Amino acid sequence: MNKILEVNNLSKDYNDATGFNVHLLEDISLEVTENSITTILAPAGAGKTSLLKILSGIESLTSGQIKINSANQRVVYIPSKPSSFPWYSVKQNISLVNRDDEKIKSIVEFVGLEGYEDHFPDNNSVGFRFRISLARALAVEPGIIILDEPFSKEIKPVTLQRLYELLLALKSKLGITFLLGTSNLSEAILLSDEIYIMQKEPGKIIDSVQISFDNERNVELMRSEKFIDYRNKIEELLKNQKEQSLSNITI
Template identity: 30%
Template sequence: MDQSESIVVRVNDVTKSFKNRKKDPSAQVLKVLDGVSFELKRGSFTSIIGPSGCGKTTLLRIIDGLTRPDSGEVIFNGETVVSPPERMGFVFQQFGLLPWRTVIKNVEFGLELKGVDPDERKEVAQKYIEIVGLKGFESHYVHEISAGMQQRVGLARALAIDPDVLLMDEPFASIDMQTREILQQQLLQIVKGAVQKTTLFVTHNVDEAIYLSDEILLLSTHPAEVKDIIKVELPKDRWSYDIRTVPEYGELRSKIWKFLEKEIMATSGFGYSAS
């Protein structure tokens, strides 16, 4: 396999600004992304960390073709993204489930849009429901299951279309800490084990990013630039021991925190700079 085949997504010099009030010519333009470039290797897990409002969701939306960049491009499987590609899966912070549908019907949703016939849809949905550990809950409605279970439905729905890349925007942010740790472990076992997916994961949580990732992109306050790409060289089977006891873990954690502290304080009006 040559180098270019092992790259699933290439983000090339992407820039994006928003005008607050589109019809008002005097409205201020906010530059959100400034020359963002990086690539996702097949099978890798990459997290994005950056201050609140720096442009992480905008970047994910651009990668998924939901928002167009002002300049630069996203190449997915060798082609420029101009609209949402079929083989990209998206998992949202607020789950984005359809409350009037059962668990299995939510998981089938993406397959329905692709025109897959009902029997195959059901079979594929069942497979992913089992992978995310929801066997027995197929006929439940969204309000009948917990937040952690709802997000597992969101994950099963995204996986059911067999995506080449999984985009996850703070998927565990509104889930309690204990459930969140279990979900992190299950996610890693799924995307590094059961189904092997290239994953791009946005989080505010430094520990979550280290635990899950092969690489962590550090984005600056807007306009967001990639300030650093940190390689996490900890063993792959991280779920099998307490990663926090490894010395490299502490070093990575303090490096990322120092970066965040500097970015947040520098723009918070305190005039503080952690050098």
């Protein structure tokens, strides 16, 4: 499979409010395969959000190399709090980036917003607003969609399951490539083709794990022996690191 994104020896330094130099990210190297879900599993404070913003072009790096091996260079970043314009309807939010009515119609149907085209996001759930952000990202026809902690704890379990299924369907049926940042281990195993494990102070990749299942991915898979084996393997990797660095990983 084509490596759509390659990151080599990426580092990030910055000066804080007191002028102290902070070494945030150190020698980050990773690859994202086309038509996959690649996950960065990291504790709070590891610099995961800064890394994802650098990869999406929002923030600058200090050193290293980022290479996109695709004719489609568009990278869309969706922050942890889904962003949409509350004074615009669902359809209007999407039409800000693509005015093709047929395209909008097909996207709305795929992300589960059919019948809600004239609804406004401000009065709806986090899951609803996430679908709008995802629809707007798809309307740009991106090469990669970067998701930073997209699944809030506020989202109800039933809704969360449907959003997992939506992400997996976008990958399998539309060939969308995702780079996901999360601190939730079970979520990472369920969704990912590969997981990069990141520690903090400074933030760096300490290991990676390829994930593969024979059966269709759904929440029932979490009870399977293979899922539990993956979880045990990654938990062991986490235990071998400094407790301080990985204490905020959600098992």
